[in-house]
Amino acid sequence: MRVPLETQRSFYLTLISMIQSLAFGYLLTTISLKDLSTPSYFLQVAGTFLVILLVWHEYAIGTMLFVWLIDFWDSTIPFGFGLIQFLLISALKQQDWPPSVWFYCLSAFAALSLWAFWNQFAKGAAHVENHRVLSLLAHEKSRTMIYVAASCCAFLAEGLLARSTPRNGGLFLTLVAVGTIILVFFGARGIFLYPKVMRKINTQELGPTTGALSNAVAKHAVRRKR
Numbered sequence: 001m002r003v004p005l006e007t008q009r010s011f012y013l014t015l016i017s018m019i020q021s022l023a024f025g026y027l028l029t030t031i032s033l034k035d036l037s038t039p040s041y042f043l044q045v046a047g048t049f050l051v052i053l054l055v056w057h058e059y060a061i062g063t064m065l066f067v068w069l070i071d072f073w074d075s076t077i078p079f080g081f082g083l084i085q086f087l088l089i090s091a092l093k094q095q096d097w098p099p100s101v102w103f104y105c106l107s108a109f110a111a112l113s114l115w116a117f118w119n120q121f122a123k124g125a126a127h128v129e130n131h132r133v134l135s136l137l138a139h140e141k142s143r144t145m146i147y148v149a150a151s152c153c154a155f156l157a158e159g160l161l162a163r164s165t166p167r168n169g170g171l172f173l174t175l176v177a178v179g180t181i182i183l184v185f186f187g188a189r190g191i192f193l194y195p196k197v198m199r200k201i202n203t204q205e206l207g208p209t210t211g212a213l214s215n216a217v218a219k220h221a222v223r224r225k226r
Contacts (some may be wrong), residue, residue: 012059013060016056016059020056023052026086027109044092044176047176047180051106055081081109088106103158103162104159109177114145120143137197146189
């Protein structure tokens with residue numbers, strides 16, 4: 001009996017959607033409205049929301065582009081993201097956590113993202129249905145892995161610098177701004193990359209059909225002239 005790969009897409013997207021919905025709800029209940037006027041706190045909230053958005057978006061795109069057999073680790077990774085996001089959002093509670101924890105959570109998020117991308121590309125390569133997408137992403141795969149690995153190191157370094165930095169200081173604001181910019185650049189990658197890949201896939205799928213239709217129309221026109 002063959003396992004229906006297509007049906008696993010909806011299951012996986014449902015799982016990640018539930019976890020990200022819980023994370024987003026926890027973020028909304030954790031935000032301190034009076035502190036939003038502080039630039040560093042506002043950027044931390046924006047960066048935390050971007051983490052939630054990036055996780056959901058990457059999985060949504062991944063389930064559209066790839067098919068693979070889901071195993072234990074595929075179920076573990078989304079819950080790992082949920083745990084890291086819980087700690088990341090909790091780190092916004094300034095009275096309970098030191099300033100460095102937020103950056104350490106971002107570093108852990110990047111490390112888990114690196115594993116998630118490797119898992120996706122490795123398991124996707126095992127199925128012939130994914131070969132066309134993987135060929136279109138040939139150069140972007142290595143760039144993505146390098147960027148995520150570099151981000152992990154950058155967040156870790158920021159956490160070490162923030163250990164003795166007050167939240168109301170200029171250095172802390174700079175560190176938060178840099179961390180948020182790293183997340184924004186990664187998000188911009190998806191905005192420009194995935195639509196391009198999907199257009200190429202749709203063009204390749206419609207190409208033969210369009211050509212056959214054009215030939216049929218041409219033959220019909222020739223017959224009418226005769």
